[in-house]
Every structure is written in C-alpha cells, then in structure tokens.
Amino acid sequence: MEGKSNAYLLGLAAGIAVGLLAWFLFRGKLRHQGKGDADERQLLVRGKAYQIGFFLYMAELAVLMFLEGLKLWVPFTSGALYVLTLLIPIGFYAVYCVFHDAYLGIHAKWKNFLALGLFLCLIEGMSTVGSIRSGEMVVNGQLTGKCISPGIAVLWLVILAALMIRRGQNAREDQE
Amino acid sequence: MKNLRMKAARAGLDLSQQDLAELCGVSRQTINAVEKGDYNPTISLCLKICKVLHKTLDELFWED
Numbered sequence A: 001m002e003g004k005s006n007a008y009l010l011g012l013a014a015g016i017a018v019g020l021l022a023w024f025l026f027r028g029k030l031r032h033q034g035k036g037d038a039d040e041r042q043l044l045v046r047g048k049a050y051q052i053g054f055f056l057y058m059a060e061l062a063v064l065m066f067l068e069g070l071k072l073w074v075p076f077t078s079g080a081l082y083v084l085t086l087l088i089p090i091g092f093y094a095v096y097c098v099f100h101d102a103y104l105g106i107h108a109k110w111k112n113f114l115a116l117g118l119f120l121c122l123i124e125g126m127s128t129v130g131s132i133r134s135g136e137m138v139v140n141g142q143l144t145g146k147c148i149s150p151g152i153a154v155l156w157l158v159i160l161a162a163l164m165i166r167r168g169q170n171a172r173e174d175q176e
Numbered sequence B: 001m002k003n004l005r006m007k008a009a010r011a012g013l014d015l016s017q018q019d020l021a022e023l024c025g026v027s028r029q030t031i032n033a034v035e036k037g038d039y040n041p042t043i044s045l046c047l048k049i050c051k052v053l054h055k056t057l058d059e060l061f062w063e064d
Helices: A002-033 A040-070 A078-099 A110-134 A145-172 B004-012 B017-024 B028-036 B043-053 B057-061
Strands: none
Touching (some): A040 A078, A078 A145, A110 A145, B004 B028, B004 B043, B004 B057, B017 B043, B028 B043, B043 B057
C-alpha cells in the first residue's frame, strides 16, 4: 500500500513537471515567433465571459452553502458538489466565448484543437470507467469527487459541439 | 451602425474579410463585426484598417 502511494505521488509529480515544462517551452516558442493569441475584440469577449462566469460561481457557492445549512440528503458528496459547481461556470465561459468567436485565438488551428479535445475526452472516459469498476464513483448512494473525470469529459464534448455548431453558422454567414 | 464605407473600400481593393483580417492581424469575425456595426474598434485597429485600405480615418469611421 505504501509502495503504491509513493509510485502514485511520483507519477503525479512527474506528470506535473512534464506539463509545466511543455507549457513553458510552448509559450516561449510562440512569443519568439511573434504570434499573438486573441485580438482586441476577443479579449473583451473573454473578459465579459469571465466576469459572468465568476459571478455565476459565486451564486452557486451561495446556494450550496444554503443547502448545506438545511442538511438535506443529496445524492452527491460535498466534494462532488463543489467539483460540479466549478465545471458549470467553466463551461459557460467556454460556450459564451465559442458563440462570440473568441474561444480559439487568431492563429489557433481548429483541427488540432478538435484532436486534443477528443483525446482528452478519451482519457477522461477511461478514467471514469476505471473509477466505476473500482467502486469509487458512487459510495453509499452518493456520487463522490471522482465524478470530475466524467464531468470534464462532458465539458469537453459540450465545448466541441458548440465549436462545430458555430463553425456551421460561420460557414453560412455572408462574407461579402 | 453598419460601416458601409469600410465594406466598399475593402471591395474596391478586391479583398475578402479574411484577407483584410490577416493584413490587420485580427480575426475575420472581428472585421465582420466592425462592418456590421456590432463592434467599435480601438483607434489602433482603425489605423491599421485605414492603412491597409489606403483611406483616412475620416473617410472610413467619421459619422456624418
């Protein structure tokens, strides 16, 4: 048991280190090439989406605290509830930006993003299956914090679906 | 309010919205929003558009 825990922590640390290194190198490369990300209109839209999402999250937390005070039984553990309430404003931010053409930056490649999103859905789906089979997803009739994996998978699917819908709308838009 | 002068100037140079967007360093949707009057560009973007379309600020963005 201790050996497994050490291996898990080591793997987690290694994954975080690799991710940080990749992010650092990727950001540095973009800056060197002088490529921007979002234009001025997109930045405004993102700011507006963030503002609404932030207040949405605050409202959700207030409702959660009120419900916790009532001590009603719900089919979620407190960890699951806080995870799910975090995913909702994130999803709102993403979908708002998508439908205002501010989610993907100027130089972002749609196909690369689609591939990334599908890959992450697959990874989270596999994690979900693992959690369900190990019995960690539902404990004593309540959904646990392990629901973050299916939650993120659903979030990515929603974002990808919104992107495809918006692409269809843009294709029909009159460009003349 | 729609910016028909900008649209006409762009058409006069046979540029698509995508072409103009790339020359100005913004997204096509931003150019579309400016032409439709849904977005007020900053002075910086206005100047870039004027430079590409060979027009002055008054000719493209001054409201009569």
